[in-house]
Amino acid sequence: MSLFFLILTSGHFLTIDSMSEIEVLPGRVGNLTPEQQHALDEFKELIKAEGIYTPERHDDHLLLRFLRARKFHIGHTHKMFVDCENWRKELGVDQLRETFIFEEEEAVLSCYPRYYHNVDKKGRPIYIEHIGVIDIKTLFKVTDEDRMTKQHVLSYEKLITDRMPACSKRAGHHIEQCCTILDLKGVSLRQFANAFGFIKRTSAIAQNYYPEMMGKMYVINAPMMFTSVWGMVKPLLDEVTVKKIVILGSNYKATLLEDIDAENLPAAIGGTCDCAESGGCQTGEPGPWKDPRYMNVVEKTA
The missing domain is CATH 3.40.525.10 (CRAL-TRIO lipid binding domain)
Known part of the structure; x- marks a missing residue:
């Protein structure tokens, strides 16, 4: 979330309970161009075919974050996504919540x-x-x-x-x-x-x-x-x-x-x-x- 690494290196609306209107930004669920929707569908089918799609974790919101990060380019998005999944396995991310205890939290925060x-x-x-x-x-x-x-x-x-x-x-x-x-x-x-x-x-x-x-x-x-x-x-x-x-x-x-x-x-x-x-x-x-x-x-x- 740090800015320091960044330094170096048509709106639709969603109605909630018929009471308020929330602007849905472009490239998000509810505000996709036909081309973006096609890219999402194609990317999802690709990772399904490769056996690396997990519905509980890989919802459309997450997939679109990766697609937006690579400007909806399927090849570039695929590489980013695969690199991420490999990193998660190597680090054991899915097990961290059950196994990792950060006893030094208070000392670190100081x-x-x-x-x-x-x-x-x-x-x-x-x-x-x-x-x-x-x-x-x-x-x-x-x-x-x-x-x-x-x-x-x-x-x-x-x-x-x-x-x-x-x-x-x-x-x-x-x-x-x-x-x-x-x-x-x-x-x-x-x-x-x-x-x-x-x-x-x-x-x-x-x-x-x-x-x-x-x-x-x-x-x-x-x-x-x-x-x-x-x-x-x-x-x-x-x-x-x-x-x-x-x-x-x-x-x-x-x-x-x-x-x-x-x-x-x-x-x-x-x-x-x-x-x-x-x-x-x-x-x-x-x-x-x-x-x-x-x-x-x-x-x-x-």
């Missing part, structure tokens, strides 16, 4: 704060990283890269199986993307250099194996040097990605509140929530995924 915190006004889960306070040296004294990678992957899996379905139920329509906030307050060139390798590797996991899950990204407290770099790199990125990223300095609060209700935003970054009853926003991680009304009840569209 030197690398990142967490989910409620939803934005579109119903998307909000993911927050405080990049400026990452302490890589301490981080790898309390854990190692292999365990951090597994925990990172498990977080994505939980996002797909728990958080997104709960958000979808609450919103009344399918949610498959996040609103990300990267806080650069206190970041330095030396600190960034120390953390860059790890951030790049984890970001590659997102790009290669969990594509098209970033809906919006706010980079707040961006120092001048970062803003300058962004100005040079921005023309090199595709227009869709650029529209998702907003670079802000220290006067970011009003912009965040345009898309996020104050009560859903931690007080530390301009909101009113402190999760006092849960020991703080970072450990509380409030959201629909904590509400029994919205958990484990969303049916996927096959």
Whole structure:
């Protein structure tokens, strides 16, 4: 979900309960051109024939995320999908939820704060990283890269199986993307250099194996040097990605509140929530995924 890896490297409507209209973006279920629908059908038949299609996990929403990531090119999408399935087998992703226990979570959060915190006004889960306070040296004294990678992957899996379905139920329509906030307050060139390798590797996991899950990204407290770099790199990125990223300095609060209700935003970054009853926003991680009304009840569209 990190921006740093990105730097380097006609609307239809869905009626919900006849009460509201939700815009379905192009290339999604409910808003496909005839060519896109044909590509989806062809791609699904291809992976079925190869025996790598799992209906419970590979619904149309997921297949379309891979297709959009490769601009609906069947060959390129197929390679990306197969690479992902092979990676999942090698890492044992499907077994992680049952076998992996991250005992050092509290110690890790103290030197690398990142967490989910409620939803934005579109119903998307909000993911927050405080990049400026990452302490890589301490981080790898309390854990190692292999365990951090597994925990990172498990977080994505939980996002797909728990958080997104709960958000979808609450919103009344399918949610498959996040609103990300990267806080650069206190970041330095030396600190960034120390953390860059790890951030790049984890970001590659997102790009290669969990594509098209970033809906919006706010980079707040961006120092001048970062803003300058962004100005040079921005023309090199595709227009869709650029529209998702907003670079802000220290006067970011009003912009965040345009898309996020104050009560859903931690007080530390301009909101009113402190999760006092849960020991703080970072450990509380409030959201629909904590509400029994919205958990484990969303049916996927096959």
